[in-house]
Amino acid sequence: MWAFFHKLGSPRWFYGIAARLSPWCWALALALILVGSVWGLAFAPADYQQGNSFRIIYVHVPAAFLAQSIFLALAASGFVFMVWKIKIADMAAAMMAPLGAAMTAIALLSGSVWGKPTWGTWWQWDARLTSMLILLFLYLGVMLIRRAFARPQSGAKAASVLAMVGVINIPIIKYSVEWWNTLHQPASFTITERPAMPVEMWMPLLIMVLGFYAFFAAFTLTRTRTEILRREGHKRWVKELFEERP
Amino acid sequence: MRLCLEARQLACERDGRWLFRGLDVVLKAGEVLRVEGPNGSGKTTLLKILCGQIADVDGEVRWQGRALPRARADLLANLLYLGHAPGIKANLSALENLRWYQALGGEGRPDAELEAALAEVGLAGFEDVPTAQLSAGQKRRVTLARLVSSRRALWVLDEPFTAIDVAGVAALERRLASHAASGGAVLVTTHHPLSNVPGVRRLTMDGQRQVAS
Amino acid sequence: MNTPMSGSIEAAEPVREAGDGLGRAMAATFRRDLTAVARRPGDALTPLVFFAMVITLFPLGISPEPERLALIAPGVLWVAALLSALLSLDGLFRGDFEDGTLEQLLLAPHPLSLLVLAKVAVHWLTTGLPLALMAPLLGVLLALPQGSYLALSATLALGSGCISLIGAIGAGLTVGLARGGMLLSLLVLPLFMPVLIFGTGAMGAALGGGEWLGHLAVIGALLSVALMAAPVAIAASLRISIHG
Numbered sequence: 001m002w003a004f005f006h007k008l009g010s011p012r013w014f015y016g017i018a019a020r021l022s023p024w025c026w027a028l029a030l031a032l033i034l035v036g037s038v039w040g041l042a043f044a045p046a047d048y049q050q051g052n053s054f055r056i057i058y059v060h061v062p063a064a065f066l067a068q069s070i071f072l073a074l075a076a077s078g079f080v081f082m083v084w085k086i087k088i089a090d091m092a093a094a095m096m097a098p099l100g101a102a103m104t105a106i107a108l109l110s111g112s113v114w115g116k117p118t119w120g121t122w123w124q125w126d127a128r129l130t131s132m133l134i135l136l137f138l139y140l141g142v143m144l145i146r147r148a149f150a151r152p153q154s155g156a157k158a159a160s161v162l163a164m165v166g167v168i169n170i171p172i173i174k175y176s177v178e179w180w181n182t183l184h185q186p187a188s189f190t191i192t193e194r195p196a197m198p199v200e201m202w203m204p205l206l207i208m209v210l211g212f213y214a215f216f217a218a219f220t221l222t223r224t225r226t227e228i229l230r231r232e233g234h235k236r237w238v239k240e241l242f243e244e245r246p
Numbered sequence: 247m248r249l250c251l252e253a254r255q256l257a258c259e260r261d262g263r264w265l266f267r268g269l270d271v272v273l274k275a276g277e278v279l280r281v282e283g284p285n286g287s288g289k290t291t292l293l294k295i296l297c298g299q300i301a302d303v304d305g306e307v308r309w310q311g312r313a314l315p316r317a318r319a320d321l322l323a324n325l326l327y328l329g330h331a332p333g334i335k336a337n338l339s340a341l342e343n344l345r346w347y348q349a350l351g352g353e354g355r356p357d358a359e360l361e362a363a364l365a366e367v368g369l370a371g372f373e374d375v376p377t378a379q380l381s382a383g384q385k386r387r388v389t390l391a392r393l394v395s396s397r398r399a400l401w402v403l404d405e406p407f408t409a410i411d412v413a414g415v416a417a418l419e420r421r422l423a424s425h426a427a428s429g430g431a432v433l434v435t436t437h438h439p440l441s442n443v444p445g446v447r448r449l450t451m452d453g454q455r456q457v458a459s
Numbered sequence: 460m461n462t463p464m465s466g467s468i469e470a471a472e473p474v475r476e477a478g479d480g481l482g483r484a485m486a487a488t489f490r491r492d493l494t495a496v497a498r499r500p501g502d503a504l505t506p507l508v509f510f511a512m513v514i515t516l517f518p519l520g521i522s523p524e525p526e527r528l529a530l531i532a533p534g535v536l537w538v539a540a541l542l543s544a545l546l547s548l549d550g551l552f553r554g555d556f557e558d559g560t561l562e563q564l565l566l567a568p569h570p571l572s573l574l575v576l577a578k579v580a581v582h583w584l585t586t587g588l589p590l591a592l593m594a595p596l597l598g599v600l601l602a603l604p605q606g607s608y609l610a611l612s613a614t615l616a617l618g619s620g621c622i623s624l625i626g627a628i629g630a631g632l633t634v635g636l637a638r639g640g641m642l643l644s645l646l647v648l649p650l651f652m653p654v655l656i657f658g659t660g661a662m663g664a665a666l667g668g669g670e671w672l673g674h675l676a677v678i679g680a681l682l683s684v685a686l687m688a689a690p691v692a693i694a695a696s697l698r699i700s701i702h703g
Contacts, residue, residue: 043569061668082695134649137648139647145646148633148636148639151261154703157699157703158696158700161632161696161699162632164692165650166649166650169653177652177656180656180660210657251700299698299702319568322567325566327563328560329563331558331559332559333559333563334558335560337495337556338495338498342491342494345487348487349483350484350574351567352483352486394488399474
């Protein structure tokens with residue numbers, strides 16, 4: 001177990017294993033997203049209240065899931081990096097943060113696009129959207145602090161600390177925003193908590209969520225490989241890797 | 247127990263460059279070890295590693311035979327570290343600054359001793375003046391008064407001769423020598439020759455090669 | 460150093476083990492920072508003046524009608540107090556960083572997370588508490604309805620403790636950066652939002668004639684969590700800023 005961790009921590013080993021894993025992840029992501037979106041957009045029944053506009057959940061919900069999961073992954077990587085000094089964890093974190101921010105932005109945009117036909121307005125201070133907005137701020141903070149330091153190593157540690165602090169705060173923020181929301185808008189229309197979504201509706205949603213996670217894995221593996229080459233470019237094994245090629 | 251600080255096979259990488267590799271350092275009671283090398287050769291980094299302030303390096307640092315970071319608190323309890331910055335608060339008087347250091351380090355010397363220390367570095371009569379009103383050299387002397395007022399066994403001094411006059415340099419050299427003679431140990435980086443300190447050992451840091459003598 | 464010193468040298472202290480004295484070190488740091496504030500009272504007054512000025516902007520910007528002001532007063536007072544506290548956070552470690560005493564604090568044979576607690580306590584005592592005491596006065600200017608003054612002061616007093624603790628993490632992370640102040644606000648403002656929600660929630664409850672002590676208890680809970688978790692993060696961020 002311990003040996004496995006240390007092996008995983010070696011950039012060289014990770015570079016190899018990621019190369020083998022990432023095509024599978026990409027294929028899986030592509031297949032799931034393709035099936036999910038065609039099913040969800042073309043074949044799933046329209047909502048009896050919202051008509052076809054509900055179909056944006058097939059993007060909105062997976063993006064929102066990913067937005068929160070990636071922040072969790074960011075904090076976990078930060079912990080691994082700070083405690084065991086495993087550099088791979090930080091490289092992955094550096095690559096994950098922009099994707100997480102992008103997913104948060106997608107969730108916000110799709111949420112407000114959805115809000116137009118549902119609420120009649122582009123923006124509503126709905127609990128979910130509000131905590132999503134705060135999550136975007138947290139992502140921006142983590143990304144900005146990494147770049148603020150002259151030494152990349154310091155920036156990496158600072159981003160790790162901030163991600164860990166943020167992750168402790170996320171549930172607190174979420175619950176306080178929800179509480180605030182009920183205080184100000186009793187009985188407002190909530191988007192995803194709906195009574196008994198029929199199977200034909202949530203099945204494609206589930207597929208889309210899984211597809212997004214597969215995409216996340218594929219994206220992180222591929223980008224981390226690039227980051228390994230960038231950071232370890234001066235190491236002998238990287239040089240040998242490219243000299244072997246004809 | 248006799249003082250002993252040792253480092254084995256230290257290797258430190260900074261921003262994709264090895265500052266040093268396979269470095270061994272031993273510092274024992276009664277020794278003055280001078281770390282030399284051009285700017286950017288990692289002298290300050292080495293000092294910080296040996297004081298347990300930087301931990302993400304390869305190799306091992308031992309204090310009294312026990313490895314850091316476990317022995318870190320004990321090392322710090324015996325350490326007097328003077329860095330590049332004077333470590334003096336400008337809106338406090340010299341005496342107040344020394345008092346804070348006394349309390350911070352768990353030493354409790356009476357004010358009379360602290361005043362004597364200030365007098366010894368030539369600051370008699372300036373004890374209660376806010377240090378903001380002192381000259382750069384005088385501020386440096388407040389810092390150096392810590393060497394007199396605090397009796398820590400291990401001194402780690404990063405460029406201690408900055409901004410002091412010729413008489414001050416000579417006095418500080420004598421102080422280093424007497425500290426070593428009385429069973430303490432000194433680790434120092436400086437461009438001064440330390441000609442008045444007998445038996446100075448040297449550690450030359452030069453890119454990847456370190457020459458100990 | 461004109462007098463010969465060699466005669467007066469005493470033997471170097473024998474090697475010793477790290478002992479107690481943490482309480483003394485914390486008390487000395489607390490007293491030192493408090494003295495520094497007392498010598499430069501202007502630094503501590505700045506956030507208070509800023510608070511008063513921001514409050515003045517609202518009647519000018521919105522309307523001087525007491526009915527309208529009363530409606531926004533709880534939120535405006537809380538947000539303005541929060542921003543004032545934020546303004547002062549950048550200076551929490553900067554002075555110590557520049558003169559090198561922060562580096563010396565890291566070298567003390569005591570847990571850094573507890574030593575910084577003394578500094579944070581001084582920050583709260585010289586910023587958060589005065590803001591909380593001053594807020595009712597400004598509440599009068601904003602026609603804050605009767606019955607919420609105590610809630611305002613009490614929630615601000617506890618809430619600003621959270622702000623000092625959480626803000627110190629950001630201050631520690633940005634202390635080594637040349638233009639850290641702006642970044643500091645971006646880092647910590649999202650983390651302040653729960654405190655703001657419950658602070659204004661308590662005032663809303665007090666105005667509605669309801670029970671606001673429950674909200675105060677939630678802020679107290681947040682403060683306890685911050686007291687337990689923040690010092691470790693502050694210590695970690697200071698080590699990053701000083702030693703990389």
